[in-house]
Structure formats: C-alpha cells, structure tokens
Amino acid sequence: MRPTLVVLNAGSSSLKFQVFDRLDDVDPKVVWKGQYEGLGQRARFRVARDTAAIVDEAQWAAEEGVDHEFALMHLVTWLQQYRNERKLVAIGHRVVHGGDAYAAPVLVDDEVVARLETLSPLAPLHQPHNLQPIAIARRRIPDVPQVACFDTAFHHNQTEIATMYALPKDIRDRGVRRYGFHGLSYDYIASVLEDTDPRLASGRVVAAHLGNGASLCALSGGVSLATTMGFSALDGLPMGTRCGAIDASVVFYMLREMGHTAEEAERVLYTQSGLLGVSGLSNDMRTLRREAPSNADARKAIDLFVYRIIRETGSLIAVLGGIDGLIFTAGIGENDAATRAAVVAGLSWTGLTLDEAANTAGGPRISSSASPSAWVIPTNEELVIARQTRDVINAARHSV
Numbered sequence: 001m002r003p004t005l006v007v008l009n010a011g012s013s014s015l016k017f018q019v020f021d022r023l024d025d026v027d028p029k030v031v032w033k034g035q036y037e038g039l040g041q042r043a044r045f046r047v048a049r050d051t052a053a054i055v056d057e058a059q060w061a062a063e064e065g066v067d068h069e070f071a072l073m074h075l076v077t078w079l080q081q082y083r084n085e086r087k088l089v090a091i092g093h094r095v096v097h098g099g100d101a102y103a104a105p106v107l108v109d110d111e112v113v114a115r116l117e118t119l120s121p122l123a124p125l126h127q128p129h130n131l132q133p134i135a136i137a138r139r140r141i142p143d144v145p146q147v148a149c150f151d152t153a154f155h156h157n158q159t160e161i162a163t164m165y166a167l168p169k170d171i172r173d174r175g176v177r178r179y180g181f182h183g184l185s186y187d188y189i190a191s192v193l194e195d196t197d198p199r200l201a202s203g204r205v206v207a208a209h210l211g212n213g214a215s216l217c218a219l220s221g222g223v224s225l226a227t228t229m230g231f232s233a234l235d236g237l238p239m240g241t242r243c244g245a246i247d248a249s250v251v252f253y254m255l256r257e258m259g260h261t262a263e264e265a266e267r268v269l270y271t272q273s274g275l276l277g278v279s280g281l282s283n284d285m286r287t288l289r290r291e292a293p294s295n296a297d298a299r300k301a302i303d304l305f306v307y308r309i310i311r312e313t314g315s316l317i318a319v320l321g322g323i324d325g326l327i328f329t330a331g332i333g334e335n336d337a338a339t340r341a342a343v344v345a346g347l348s349w350t351g352l353t354l355d356e357a358a359n360t361a362g363g364p365r366i367s368s369s370a371s372p373s374a375w376v377i378p379t380n381e382e383l384v385i386a387r388q389t390r391d392v393i394n395a396a397r398h399s400v
C-alpha cells in the first residue's frame with residue numbers, strides 16, 4: 001500500500017483537493033488534483049492527473065443534496081475503491097486563521113478544534129468553512145490523522161510593533177491586531193528563493209501575491225517582517241472584489257448615513273468592491289484587460305490596483321531598508337505581464353529595470369538589473385500543506 005495524503009481547501013460551496021504520494025521525498029509528489037463545486041446546489045466533481053488530463057467526473061442534481069460531508073466521503077471512497085493500492089495516512093487542511101496560538105501547523109485533536117472554533121469570529125467568511133471538513137473527517141474517518149495548516153502562521157514572528165494597531169488595550173487584548181494572510185504562499189516563495197537566486201534567500205525581498213485575493217510581504221532572509229493584510233484578509237491592496245485598506249470611518253458613514261446594516265457593509269466591502277467595484281464590470285483581470293481600450297472604468301480599476309501595489313511596495317522597502325528582489329506570484333502576478341511591467345516601472349527609483357522580452361515570455365527572471373532583480377515564481381500552497389502535513393505526522397510518530 002502506497003502512503004498517500006490528501007490536501008483539502010474548503011470554501012462555502014466548494015472542496016478543492018490534491019492527492020500526494022512519495023512522502024519520503026523532499027517534496028511529496030502530486031498525483032491528482034480536483035474539486036467539488038456547487039455543493040448544496042448542483043454539485044460537480046472533477047479530478048485530473050497532475051498532467052491536467054481529466055481522469056474522472058460526476059454530477060448531481062440539486063435534489064440529491066450533495067454537501068461537504070457527501071463530497072469528503074465520496075473522495076475517500078474514490079481513493080479506496082478505484083485506487084485501492086493506496087493507504088490514506090493523513091489529511092492536511094488549509095485553515096485561514098491560527099490566531100495567536102499557532103505559529104506552526106498542528107495535529108488536530110479536541111483541544112485544537114475548540115481553539116480554532118473560537119477564531120471563527122475573526123474570519124467569519126472563511127474559518128467555519130475550513131473547519132467543517134475537519135469535523136466531518138474526525139467523525140467519519142477517525143483513524144486518519146488531520147493536520148491544520150495556517151495562512152497566518154508564516155507571519156507569526158513579526159515584531160509586536162509591526163502587528164499592533166493603535167487601539168486601547170481592552171480591544172487589543174481581544175486579539176485585535178494585524179495577523180497577515182497568504183502565509184502558505186509566502187512560505188512556498190521563501191522555500192524556493194535559494195534555488196531561484198541564492199542572494200535573495202539571505203536578502204531583502206518583496207513578494208507580491210496578486211490573485212483574486214492580493215497582498216504583499218516583506219521578507220528578510222526568508223522571514224516575514226511585514227505584510228499588507230492585517231486583522232482580516234480585507235486589508236491592504238485592492239483585490240478582485242475586496243476593497244483593501246480604507247479609512248475605518250467609511251464604514252461608520254455607510255452605517256449611519258447610508259443606512260447599511262453591518263452585514264450589508266461587510267458584503268459590499270468583501271464582494272462588491274476592488275476591481276469589480278471600480279470597473280463595474282468584472283473582478284477578472286483578463287476581462288478588464290480586454291475591455292480597457294474602450295472602457296475608462298476598466299482602465300481606472302487596473303490603474304488603482306497598480307498604483308496601490310507600487311505605494312505599498314515602497315512602504316515595505318522602507319521596512320526592509322532597501323530591496324534586493326521583487327517576486328510576482330498568483331493568477332495576476334504569474335500571468336499578467338502588463339501589471340508586472342507597470343509595477344516595475346513604478347519602482348524604477350530602486351534601480352529595478354524590466355527585461356521586456358523576458359517579461360512577455362513570463363520569466364522566470366524579468367529584470368535586466370541584477371540587483372534588485374524581479375522574478376515570476378508560480379506559487380504552490382498545496383505543496384506547502386503537503387510538506388507540513390507530512391512533517392507533522394512524522395514528528396508525531398517519532399514522539400510516540
């Protein structure tokens with residue numbers, strides 16, 4: 001039986017998974033990638049080989065009530081029935097919030113679950129969904145160890161000052177501080193700096209995770225010093241549908257003068273703002289690029305996105321005391337050459353210059369300057385979860 005682990009990333013109506021084996025290698029090897037979508041409605045299952053060839057699909061009518069529990073057990077059965085030479089040794093879960101308690105991934109037990117549930121009010125749109133498959137798996141397949149891997153943990157060693165808000169103590173004592181997110185992505189970037197350019201592994205790097213969610217992280221010697229997301233994943237850069245940093249008084253204005261409830265204001269800031277809100281068109285950068293030549297609002301959305309990246313990168317360069325490298329990653333960072341070119345142009349005062357041909361070709365190195373240098377590195381959060389899960393279960397085994 002080949003030891004195999006599953007990485008899960010659960011959303012409100014989706015369950016994304018990747019299946020890994022070769023757990024004794026430095027990096028576990030991904031075998032299948034797939035997802036369940038439309039859970040609670042018309043659910044679909046699709047799984048592909050690492051090579052992207054679809055190996056199985058299924059679809060259910062809305063009346064069949066396919067939910068997260070059905071999906072998880074369907075996946076376990078799929079692995080057992082159709083790939084029965086494998087032994088499921090662990091499940092690694094993406095969990096958005098580890099709070100103050102968790103600076104590293106953790107083997108899930110009753111106490112861990114109880115603590116993680118107390119963090120749901122800090123990330124109400126993500127944490128409950130992330131915890132749901134943990135509860136299901138503990139009930140339905142209690143013999144399989146579960147490991148929680150956190151988006152916040154990578155930023156855990158930032159200084160108190162870097163994570164503080166200037167708020168009264170009684171509010172700060174309730175955990176109101178900057179946490180930072182996208183930590184699994186930055187962990188991956190930090191782990192490949194040595195191979196990318198050894199000078200960056202020990203140097204001052206700004207990593208730009210530019211996807212539907214977007215943030216920047218200042219890395220010094222591969223360690224997070226500061227990041228643009230704060231108490232929640234709403235802070236910092238404008239995103240696909242999230243507003244990024246705004247004056248907190250805007251919320252009071254929406255509540256008092258515009259008659260929004262707190263829930264309505266939250267929905268506007270999380271789901272109707274950012275690229276979508278400014279363009280009035282789409283949260284998808286591909287659509288905005290296509291429409292920009294004839295649509296001023298699409299151009300404005302892109303211009304604001306780029307402007308804010310440049311401004312916030314300047315702030316992180318100040319924290320680092322200079323910059324040796326700039327890394328682009330995630331959907332926009334990896335694929336949108338025009339965004340990368342505009343950001344590099346806005347940072348020309350650092351000595352950064354673009355290699356246009358390399359940028360158009362997608363990198364990996366897109367700067368003509370040796371230092372600072374700019375790179376495109378595709379992120380791989382699932383691999384980080386697989387590494388962490390493997391390491392946690394190995395450590396637990398050795399400590400018994």
Ligand code: AMP
Nearest residue numbers: 211212213284285286330331332335336
């Ligand atoms: P992610 O959240 O990392 O999956 O990134 C999603 C974002 O990446 C969306 O705004 C997409 O429009 C953008 N994206 C994906 N592929 C491309 C592409 N080829 N060109 C420009 N943007 C892209």
